[in-house]
Amino acid sequence: MPQIVLHKSQTKIDVPAGANLMQSLLSAGVPVASSCDGDGVCAKCRLEIIAGEKNLSPRNETEIFLAETNELRADERISCQTQVLGDIEVDAGYW
Numbered sequence: 001m002p003q004i005v006l007h008k009s010q011t012k013i014d015v016p017a018g019a020n021l022m023q024s025l026l027s028a029g030v031p032v033a034s035s036c037d038g039d040g041v042c043a044k045c046r047l048e049i050i051a052g053e054k055n056l057s058p059r060n061e062t063e064i065f066l067a068e069t070n071e072l073r074a075d076e077r078i079s080c081q082t083q084v085l086g087d088i089e090v091d092a093g094y095w
């Protein structure tokens with residue numbers, strides 16, 4: 001079962017393979033910024049991927065568009081558009 005590690009607190013969250021990254025964090029009580037409720041519009045749910053980028057689903061069309069229009073860095077992902085396929089470590093500036 002994939003594990004999400006929160007970088008600063010080193011909190012570990014087990015999730016089923018293929019789970020949505022944003023929903024997994026919210027379900028675990030971890031806040032994720034959003035003003036579109038995961039509809040792939042606001043880009044506020046972006047997270048920094050510290051480790052395990054290869055264990056995430058590839059960027060879908062929505063995320064590619066958001067990445068271009070919001071100048072996302074290569075190590076940032078739109079969490080509402082991302083599935084967790086293996087172990088990752090993530091960070092948000094507000095955690």
Ligand code: FES
Nearest residue numbers: 038041042043080
């Ligand atoms: S929550 Fe708005 S784009 Fe992800």
